[in-house]
Amino acid sequence: MHQLTIAEIIRGLREREFSSVEITRQLLTRIEQLDGDLNSFISVTAESALRQAESADQRLAAGDAPALCGVPIAHKDIFCTRGTRTSCGSKMLDNFVPPYDAHVVEQLQAAGIVSLGKTNMDEFAMGSSNETSYYGPVRNPWNPGHVPGGSSGGSAAAVAAQLVPGATATDTGGSIRQPAALTGTTGLKPTYGRVSRWGMIAFASSLDQGGPIARTAEDVAYLLSAMAGHDPRDSTSLNRPVPDFTATLGDDIRGLRIGVPKEYFSEGLNPDAAARVQDALKEYERLGAELVEISLPHTHLAVPAYYVIAPAEASANLSRFDGVRYGYRCENPADLRDLYMRSRGEGFGEEVKRRILVGAYALSAGYYDAYYNKAQQVRRLIKQDFVQAFGQVDVIMGPTAPNPAFRLNEKTDDPVAMYLEDIYTISANLAGLPAMSLPCGQVNGLPVGLQVIGNYLDEARMLNVAHQYQQATDWHRASAPFAQTAGEQ
């Protein structure tokens, strides 16, 4: 049953082929038996999951079941869950049990999902390999010596290992799309403001956006339809209608104009990964789309602009962790200053501290104009590149990441090399555009992701475009060796 997609689970539950309790039990057993090797979960909430599943079965029997009633998923441990520890991958929040649910959690609960637990992640979502987690690295189900990507590495690995059919995730510079690419899953970062950030622990508020990871574009459409929507508690939440993203998946894509940015096929791109992406573009031509070469001339400035803006916003956001109101407090503080300094010094990991310090530098007196203001200006130039491109084309396509999954510890000593893994994903965050990754082939047994960037609020079209590719190809059905060897229980 673990191979089933969300669409298949919805059908199976409604046709009484199995119950929510049955599939929930089976996935919980699978997590218990297999996740020790993978480390994709920080917390498993078996008891509450079974309670939710029982209640879902009652609603299904009564005929008053909402869209995703009884479907088991997991939440990234960045989303606050009332009564369930929410660590954000950090020692700082190892003991934090939120008194409220994130908007995304509420929305999915209202849609009837069953939550199996909270997935592992880079600490405070700062990382591209899931190696900065206080709870240890997550392994890639395609090859346990490799990383699953990050920061939503736990969500992506759990989906690829078929421990859950879908999971929530967040993306500040690529944290949904890059792990989706590295694990052969499908993930979508919506337009900035499409999904409420309320209850989603903040990293860089002008870039953060929640979204789903699943095994197919259709499943992503189901999850996103439930997650998206206006929320007055997030002042940047967009008050725009949310379509049923599953309704247009079958639309014809003949005549679609696909922009292919020449800057996304630069020298840093692994040639084998480039070939898989080119194959996918050829497939789209066969499906009746037209390829248009475009230019996004400010692409090379995205990583530098991001590493000013994101740390600056992080240094402000993470100032709330002070050892006073919640979270970690050091032992025997001598005075208030000592309490702050040591609680934060001991509670945060190295990468988080590094980014806070960079942010403090960029925002400090005398440097604000040279760094933060400059980066915000460059950000507008990057956005303008896209606005121009979308005058010519319907969607933009290229690689999600420059390389397939790299080895554990391969880049931990060189933060800048790690940062460059997000070179193709960061621009969409800076511009606030929706972007997704879907599997389009493999290199040496490791998946490669195709990135689809859409115009503002154009998620329905992107999902349609991705679904049509998945109707014509099988890459999304290829399952990770880890998922196969484990077999059916």
Add this chain to the structure above:
Amino acid sequence: MSVDKQTVEQLAELARIAISEETIDEVGKRLGNVLQLVDQLQSVHTEGVAPMAHPLDEVQALRPDEVTEPDRREEFLQLAPQSEQGLYLVPKVID
């Protein structure tokens, strides 16, 4: 490029993050690498470009000034490392 010891100490103070004496050089070196990366921005011509704060240039939404949240003081105080008589407890600040 490396950030000097004095600057690292000053940043650590601004950010209220204790950094051990032995790691200051390493932290300075790594910060230097990041600053070198972002220094590429300095060569970009941005005169007259308005800084971008919100991708869709949305304006701040206003709402009526009404009480919407219930009082959950006790619940929130339970999360605190130390509290007393309904207040957060910290080491003595004034003599």
